[in-house]
């Protein structure tokens with residue numbers, strides 16, 4: 001008989017949430033919204049769904065926009081958001097953003113069994129507002145399905161649960177990490193960021209840390225993880241002067257009106273005010289610290305301070321990071337035909353070989369440029385003393401990524417060979433395969449500034465281009481690189497052009513036609 005296993009969801013221990021003020025109770029009236037600080041997601045962070053009652057509903061006046069709702073790379077602005085509803089529930093398993101922890105996402109199921117997507121939950125004063133997408137349905141349908149007093153079900157759903165588990169693991173790990181940094185090295189946490197999945201999150205600390213210090217912190221954190229230290233939350237009523245309840249890194253938001261203060265305790269390690277959802281124990285958190293810190297300096301109005309970021313991973317995010325890192329390494333080692341441990345050495349070899357190869361190509365090109373220049377000197381128009389000005393053109397087919405540099409080297413070599421011989425030369429270079437994006441490079445130089453300028457101006461006029469710089473027009477684009485410094489004894493001016501197909505051949509032909517007049 002085949003073995004079967006029943007996977008039971010983990011359950012939050014009953015003593016996780018401890019109300020320590022005798023007069024404080026979780027409101028039970030279903031027409032009352034339970035304040036943030038006492039929500040189901042905060043009392044029982046492993047609860048995935050609960051039945052509750054709608055307290056109020058209204059169309060959202062200003063739907064919340066994602067913080068980074070910028071144009072994408074193609075310049076397309078973000079699509080308009082679907083209409084949203086603002087729904088207040090008696091209680092919820094969905095966490096509104098706070099304490100550095102982003103909002104949950106989830107599902108609201110109406111009494112008729114229809115599921116509506118909760119895009120975001122935000123705290124407004126002391127209450128959690130659910131932003132529910134109207135989607136394909138109408139606002140009227142929504143107002144009917146979620147009328148005040150209606151019984152509904154609120155769930156994390158699969159995507160919401162994955163997101164929450166990640167946030168919970170990272171957030172609880174941050175408490176552990178900050179506590180150990182403070183206890184061991186007196187390093188306060190200045191701020192922290194639960195970055196978007198799956199990138200490493202970080203704590204900001206007053207100074208950089210050595211690899212040895214980081215390893216010691218990681219080792220100590222994981223000892224507590226191995227012990228499975230328990231985590232619980234203590235809740236009490238805010239004092240009248242509750243705003244004094246403040247630490248260096250955490251504070252109750254000024255607009256919070258929920259009336260409770262909440263302290264997250266890791267047994268024997270830490271006690272810190274926080275509204276987030278935290279795992280009931282450190283079991284399975286396995287903290288990984290990136291073995292270096294990034295130094296930051298930030299200055300405001302003349303004062304500057306320095307700090308550093310220490311990056312960390314835990315829980316599902318750590319597994320994702322290990323998987324992607326392993327895949328990168330495997331792909332790279334396959335490309336380099338070596339084992340993973342040999343990758344750094346092989347990459348260094350490839351870089352060194354490439355550097356040597358580039359140097360050799362440069363040397364050979366310089367040598368070749370000299371030969372091309374000498375060959376040009378043998379052309380009848382140059383060799384013959386009868387022509388007052390040696391007029392010459394040469395075209396090359398060259399797939400170099402920097403054909404202009406090679407033409408420049410040829411020009412330099414030619415000028416030094418030509419000595420006092422008056423000359424006007426056009427060099428051009430095209431790739432072997434002409435496509436819509438390939439570039440033909442043209443270099444004009446000569447011993448007479450005026451003639452070089454005439455050629456350059458005529459070509460620009462033919463292309464309808466004014467001034468220099470990269471210009472796009474009906475004939476493709478033209479880049480006028482401008483004048484180069486005078487070289488040698490000769491008064492030599494260089495003009496160079498990059499012509500994009502399909503008109504480059506025509507333009508080059510025009511240019512050669514102009515040359516014939518000289």
Ligand SMILES: [Zn+2]
Nearest residue numbers: 099171274276
């Ligand atoms: Zn927290």
